[in-house]
Amino acid sequence: MNRVVIMLLDSFGIGSSTDAFKFNDEGANTFKHIYEMCFLKKANHGRQGPLNIPNLISLGLGKLMHRLTGSFPIELNFNIDVIASYAYASSISSGKDTLSGHFEIMGVPILTSWDRFLNKKSSIPEELLENIISHCNIPGIIGNCHSSGITILQQFGEEHIHTGKPIFYTSMDSVIQIACHENFFGLNNLYKLSCSVRNILNNTKYNIGRVIARPFLGNNKKEFTRTNNRKDYSIAINERTVMEKLILEKHGEVIGIGKISDIFSGRGITQKIPAYGLADLFEKTNMAIDQAKDNSIIFTNFVDFDSVWGHRRDVSGYAKGLEFFDLKLLNIINKIQKKDLLIITADHGCDPTWIGSEHTREFIPILLYRPGYKSHYLGHRNTFSDIAQTISQYFSLSSMHYGTSMI
CATH class of the missing domain: 3.30.70.1250 (Phosphopentomutase)
Known part of the structure; x- marks a missing residue:
């Protein structure tokens, strides 16, 4: 069977992007700063000890950190065998919000600027x-x-x-x-x-x-x-995402878990599965993988990283969430069959050590796992839409307007 499993860690950025200065986010780095705060034992709420995420490291996250920062802390085990290919991507969308990130990942960058209510004390006209x-x-x-x-x-x-x-x-x-x-x-x-x-x-x-x-x-x-x-x-977006193309061109299934269906206003979703909290999201994702048929996308958003820990600037909570995610991830990896494609990524940053409580403009990680395939460093991707183009090629769909395939 040809199936794609997308696990999106909402807000898990890996370093301020080249245009971060436009957003006052130069220096933001969600992953690096969480790791550093844990290692230095300065994370809030009693967090102690270095970050323990061996399964994400085995998918290339540590190697990716090394590529971006030039350093690889020994606590993240540089010598672990990497079983996936890995890359990082810039956004070409105008915003650093959930909607922009998700739509660009699915092949439809938001190039026009959103309206925003910038008056903090009397915001809505x-x-x-x-x-x-x-x-x-x-x-x-x-x-x-x-x-x-x-x-x-x-x-x-x-x-x-x-x-x-x-x-x-x-x-x-x-x-x-x-x-x-x-x-x-x-x-x-x-x-x-x-x-x-x-x-x-x-x-x-x-x-x-x-x-x-x-x-x-x-x-x-x-x-x-x-x-x-x-x-x-x-808001409804007019252009077709890769999810919609899979349904129209292959009569495929798209299973949206968590808030995925809401983000896309139900478009390109054939089955909506509500789930709340990391444990429930993992349980529903496991069930969906067990039941999914040929030509299926299983797409899960792990929103707690953003809404519960990122925006609230809770470093300890974010770190514990990452370790829980990593622990449960092994079962997902073991479920991935020979022709499946597992994609782990994010939609923007939300550095819990950063000023304020807003998202941060950052690169996102892209970890691609296919059993039996050799690990490769896939470099810097110019748009999140490289994920959509990869999915399009994987399912032999018509080409997306944006992005370059990584397979």
């Missing part, structure tokens, strides 16, 4: 807010500022419960996030509101990438926690 309030039949909104998920709940969660006004907030990404209490506001009401805001944006001048429904629970600011019922409403 008044005319747009008035449009949303009137069309969505809500009593008003609270928030309307740049914030992180936990902070915004502590600031406005109680007021939301008392007034029924949804919490709107933004960031440096092209996004509107809407936080509402699952019980007091209602989960379905939150989804309907977020969908309506997406439709309003589609019919206005604002080119916003995502509207994110952020449900939460709790009775006061000390108890508020976000739930796993997040839902993304992404």
